[in-house]
Amino acid sequence: xxxxxxxxxxxxxxxxxxxxxxxxxxxxxxxxxxxxxxxxxxxxxxxxxxxxxxxxxxxxxxxxxxxxxxxxxxxxxx
Amino acid sequence: xxxxxxxxxxxxxxxxxxxxxxxxxxxxxxxxxxxxxxxxxxxxxxxxxxxxxxxxxxxxxxxxxxxxxxxxxxxxxxxxxxxxxxxxxxxxxxxxxxxxxxxxxxxxxxxxxxxxxxxxxxxxxxxxxxxxxx
Numbered sequence: 001x002x003x004x005x006x007x008x009x010x011x012x013x014x015x016x017x018x019x020x021x022x023x024x025x026x027x028x029x030x031x032x033x034x035x036x037x038x039x040x041x042x043x044x045x046x047x048x049x050x051x052x053x054x055x056x057x058x059x060x061x062x063x064x065x066x067x068x069x070x071x072x073x074x075x076x077x078x
Numbered sequence: 079x080x081x082x083x084x085x086x087x088x089x090x091x092x093x094x095x096x097x098x099x100x101x102x103x104x105x106x107x108x109x110x111x112x113x114x115x116x117x118x119x120x121x122x123x124x125x126x127x128x129x130x131x132x133x134x135x136x137x138x139x140x141x142x143x144x145x146x147x148x149x150x151x152x153x154x155x156x157x158x159x160x161x162x163x164x165x166x167x168x169x170x171x172x173x174x175x176x177x178x179x180x181x182x183x184x185x186x187x188x189x190x191x192x193x194x195x196x197x198x199x200x201x202x203x204x205x206x207x208x209x210x211x212x
Contacts (some may be wrong), residue, residue: 006180007189024190028197031123035116 096115124201127194129187132161139165140202144210148207158184161195169206 005016010023022029125133134151139162141148155160160182167175183192
């Protein structure tokens with residue numbers, strides 16, 4: 001297993017991490033973050049799962065779905 | 079949609095959760111339809127960013143390692159062989175990808191190409207495992 005980054009970041013002053021590596025493919029990165037953002041913001045993962053420690057949340061377009069699932073014991077679901 | 083080169087992939091199992099009673103409960107009936115275009119766009123961009131036949135080579139290696147249906151790709155070049163070896167290792171144990179395997183990859187491809195191919199491996203690995211257990 002590698003203990004050093006195998007790919008250099010686009011910006012030579014940046015650390016070699018996921019985001020800086022993705023900068024090699026900006027169009028691909030944009031598509032990935034669009035999917036990632038949609039997945040995490042429109043309620044397909046419940047608020048309770050996203051913020052299991054009770055962080056304050058604003059009302060979302062899927063608040064009714066979140067409320068439905070918040071009433072169930074999803075934290076122990078596998 | 080063709081996320082990884084071998085045909086349609088169903089994502090419905092993404093949107094079921096097993097309840098405490100053991101039943102599969104659908105999380106949101108619209109989720110599959112809603113995320114589909116985003117996943118398609120990502121898959122298409124990844125596929126087009128992979129050089130030559132490498133997108134197909136990666137899918138083939140990963141589907142083979144998972145015991146899923148695959149197509150044969152004849153006469154792999156040394157560059158494609160390097161990709162194939164890392165893709166197989168990626169799916170079996172990603173921590174086992176060696177520096178020498180990665181060095182072989184860098185002999186043939188530049189960094190944007192490698193990023194695209196690693197993304198392809200991640201998609202094919204994740205969706206392949208989903209197909210396997212779904």
